[in-house]
Amino acid sequence: MHxxxxxxxxxxxxxxxxxxxxxxxxxxxxxxxxxxRAHGELNQIDNVVxxxxxxxDLIGTQEALARRHEIAGGAAQQSALAPLHTITRIRMxxxxxxxxxxxxxxxxxxxxxxxxxxxxxxAQETLAGKxxxxxxxxxxxRGWQQMSAIHKTLRELLNLEHxxxxxxxxxxxxxxxxxxxxxxxxxxxxxxxxxxxTRQSLTRVSRSYRKALDEQERISGELARSRQRLQTxxxxxxxxxxCCDAEGRVTFVNATAAxxxxxxxxxxxxxxxxxxxxxxxxxxxxxxxxxxxxxAVHALLASWSGQSLLLGRDGSEYLVDHxxxxxxxxxxxxxxxxxxFRDVTDRLRTERALQTTEKLAVAGRLAASIAHEIHNPxxxxxxxxxxxxxEEDPQLQREHLKMAKQELARTIQITRxxxxxxxxxxxxxxxxxxxxxxxxxxLLERRALQQNITVEQSYEGHCRIEGFPAELRQxxxxxxxxxxxxxxxxxxxxxxxxxxxxxxxxxxxVLIRVVDSGPGLSSDTGNRLFKPFFTTKGExxxxxxxxxxxxxxxxxxxxxxxxxxxxxxxxxxCVEIYLPARVLQLGANRLVSEExxxxxxx
Amino acid sequence: xxxxxxxQPRLLCIDDEVIGLKVRRAVLERAGYEVxxxxxxxxxxxxxxxxxxxxxxxxxxxxxxDGGQVALQLxxxxxxxxxxxxxxxxxxxxxxxxxxxxxxMKGMGTEEFxxxxxxxxxxxxxxxxxxR
Numbered sequence: 001m002h003x004x005x006x007x008x009x010x011x012x013x014x015x016x017x018x019x020x021x022x023x024x025x026x027x028x029x030x031x032x033x034x035x036x037r038a039h040g041e042l043n044q045i046d047n048v049v050x051x052x053x054x055x056x057d058l059i060g061t062q063e064a065l066a067r068r069h070e071i072a073g074g075a076a077q078q079s080a081l082a083p084l085h086t087i088t089r090i091r092m093x094x095x096x097x098x099x100x101x102x103x104x105x106x107x108x109x110x111x112x113x114x115x116x117x118x119x120x121x122x123a124q125e126t127l128a129g130k131x132x133x134x135x136x137x138x139x140x141x142r143g144w145q146q147m148s149a150i151h152k153t154l155r156e157l158l159n160l161e162h163x164x165x166x167x168x169x170x171x172x173x174x175x176x177x178x179x180x181x182x183x184x185x186x187x188x189x190x191x192x193x194x195x196x197x198t199r200q201s202l203t204r205v206s207r208s209y210r211k212a213l214d215e216q217e218r219i220s221g222e223l224a225r226s227r228q229r230l231q232t233x234x235x236x237x238x239x240x241x242x243c244c245d246a247e248g249r250v251t252f253v254n255a256t257a258a259x260x261x262x263x264x265x266x267x268x269x270x271x272x273x274x275x276x277x278x279x280x281x282x283x284x285x286x287x288x289x290x291x292x293x294x295x296a297v298h299a300l301l302a303s304w305s306g307q308s309l310l311l312g313r314d315g316s317e318y319l320v321d322h323x324x325x326x327x328x329x330x331x332x333x334x335x336x337x338x339x340x341f342r343d344v345t346d347r348l349r350t351e352r353a354l355q356t357t358e359k360l361a362v363a364g365r366l367a368a369s370i371a372h373e374i375h376n377p378x379x380x381x382x383x384x385x386x387x388x389x390x391e392e393d394p395q396l397q398r399e400h401l402k403m404a405k406q407e408l409a410r411t412i413q414i415t416r417x418x419x420x421x422x423x424x425x426x427x428x429x430x431x432x433x434x435x436x437x438x439x440x441x442x443l444l445e446r447r448a449l450q451q452n453i454t455v456e457q458s459y460e461g462h463c464r465i466e467g468f469p470a471e472l473r474q475x476x477x478x479x480x481x482x483x484x485x486x487x488x489x490x491x492x493x494x495x496x497x498x499x500x501x502x503x504x505x506x507x508x509x510v511l512i513r514v515v516d517s518g519p520g521l522s523s524d525t526g527n528r529l530f531k532p533f534f535t536t537k538g539e540x541x542x543x544x545x546x547x548x549x550x551x552x553x554x555x556x557x558x559x560x561x562x563x564x565x566x567x568x569x570x571x572x573x574c575v576e577i578y579l580p581a582r583v584l585q586l587g588a589n590r591l592v593s594e595e596x597x598x599x600x601x602x
Numbered sequence: 603x604x605x606x607x608x609x610q611p612r613l614l615c616i617d618d619e620v621i622g623l624k625v626r627r628a629v630l631e632r633a634g635y636e637v638x639x640x641x642x643x644x645x646x647x648x649x650x651x652x653x654x655x656x657x658x659x660x661x662x663x664x665x666x667x668d669g670g671q672v673a674l675q676l677x678x679x680x681x682x683x684x685x686x687x688x689x690x691x692x693x694x695x696x697x698x699x700x701x702x703x704x705x706x707m708k709g710m711g712t713e714e715f716x717x718x719x720x721x722x723x724x725x726x727x728x729x730x731x732x733x734r
Binding site for chain 2: 371375376378379382383385386387390400403406449450
């Protein structure tokens with residue numbers, strides 16, 4: 001799983017409790033606010049009650065003062081009563097302000113005020129000695145009556161306020177109870193919610209984590225399997241594979257490499273590569289030199305590539321094709337080498353056997369014409385021998401002997417030409433391609449005559465190269481015999497050889513062109529021309545001619561192209577062979593991708 | 603057309619091998635034949651048309667045709683004249699051999715060759731005499 005996704009998931013899991021706690025806090029704040037307001041109201045009611053009680057006291061004091069007057073009478077009470085009267089008026093106004101909001105309390109206060117003012121009027125009158133025509137007792141009774149009405153109103157007011165206070169207190173108590181219940185309930189719910197959400201989040205997180213872990217396990221399992229598969233593949237392939245580090249110490253040897261070198265994997269690891277992979281040149285058995293320098297990687301790889309005789313530890317010998325490739329480190333530096341080698345002993349043996357077969361087939365094809373060539377002078381010699389035996393004139397005898405000698409020389413020339421087809425020099429020697437071709441044409445002359453084929457020849461320049469003449473004769477025989485077969489009865493062949501100056505991609509050399517008047521190549525033969533055992537001649541051909549020829553030309557570092565001629569006078573196949581002036585070292589082996597150098601075009 | 607003036611049998615030899623032909627002529631002359639030579643089929647057929655011969659010795663491999671084809675044309679001109687095919691090849695096809703009276707391989711030896719020529723000419727002469 002992606003780390004960002006994981007982080008998001010964790011943040012979501014934490015955000016829910018935070019939001020829930022914030023909501024709870026807000027809820028508590030609202031509760032507190034309402035609580036404070038309820039208490040404020042209660043205090044107000046208390047204030048009203050206190051003020052009402054004070055009023056009660058104040059009025060009580062005034063009443064007492066008024067009573068004392070009854071007993072003592074006089075102006076002292078009257079003067080004491082006046083400030084109380086004022087205070088009572090002020091308090092009354094304050095109380096009226098306080099009790100604002102309750103219509104009943106307001107009405108009672110109104111009544112109280114009126115009653116008080118009535119009483120005040122009575123008290124002042126009475127203290128001033130006025131009785132409004134009443135008797136004292138009657139006047140007093142009137143005062144009493146008024147005062148008891150005031151007390152009654154005050155009691156009603158107090159009762160009212162007490163009742164309000166009780167209600168308010170009960171409401172507060174209820175509110176508190178409800179608050180506690182709400183807190184407990186919301187805490188419980190929140191707890192449950194948080195528990196559920198957290199559990200869900202954690203489940204999700206843990207599921208994701210498990211998934212990521214599973215993915216990790218799957219990937220590492222796949223890696224292990226793919227590693228195992230590669231290991232098995234490397235172990236099972238037919239090629240030997242040997243790896244070594246930058247110091248040339250063996251780090252890996254597969255089963256085939258172990259078999260061919262005779263070193264087991266365990267023994268080989270850590271050894272120097274040239275001690276495990278011991279190779280010598282095939283013909284000379286000279287040990288091959290190995291370079292080991294990280295500065296000259298190309299030279300290093302070249303010294304480890306080629307075709308050599310591999311000397312196994314157990315005494316066995318294999319002819320191997322081997323090639324080295326570099327291993328690169330993280331900073332593209334030289335980190336070692338992979339050596340891949342293949343046992344080509346059987347393949348080379350088969351190839352050589354096929355080449356011999358083709359050589360014999362060429363001999364077979366030429367045998368008839370050679371026999372004819374030899375038979376003619378031999379017949380003449382036999383006849384001359386008869387003449388010499390029966391001749392008595394020494395002059396004529398000498399003439400016959402001279403002729404016999406000439407015919408013998410001719411026979412020897414023919415057999416020598418034939419032998420040179422099969423005797424090969426070890427090293428390349430100078431070859432004049434025009435002369436060599438003429439020699440081959442001489443052998444094929446009879447054949448051309450037999451089929452009435454005209455052979456046009458043109459040679460330009462020295463036509464000189466370095467090469468193996470017997471093999472080149474074989475190539476020319478193959479190409480010319482093919483051309484004759486293609487041209488058929490009464491046909492025409494054009495042989496042109498010229499010097500070729502150096503071009504961009506190849507050095508100077510000789511270009512040979514053989515064009516015939518035959519039908520040309522059909523499109524389906526084009527791609528298979530150079531494959532062994534491909535023939536258009538049925539039983540008459542081995543199908544090895546061009547394959548062997550290609551091998552020989554490549555050995556010389558040259559190339560063959562076969563295409564259909566564009567000339568209207570000679571519309572058949574055109575074989576173009578390029579041979580370099582000097583045999584290249586690289587061309588010593590048959591190339592694997594033959595098509596590259598032997599592009600057959602139709 | 604003139605008849606042979608002498609008893610010497612006349613032979614036409616066709617071969618492109620210069621030395622071989624020269625030597626063969628010497629051998630036949632030594633054996634008492636009169637020999638006319640031709641280097642190729644066309645010349646041989648021309649000579650055969652113009653002159654009379656007791657036999658023809660033709661090489662199988664000629665520059666302009668093979669011995670069989672030459673023999674076929676000679677037969678068309680004068681079928682009674684025997685033709686001997688000379689060849690270096692041992693196994694010539696039957697269709698070629700059917701067109702000639704006999705065939706001899708080169709290198710069989712001079713005596714053998716002369717015997718065959720003699721037998722051919724004699725057969726021709728005797729049949730000629732018989733027909734006369």
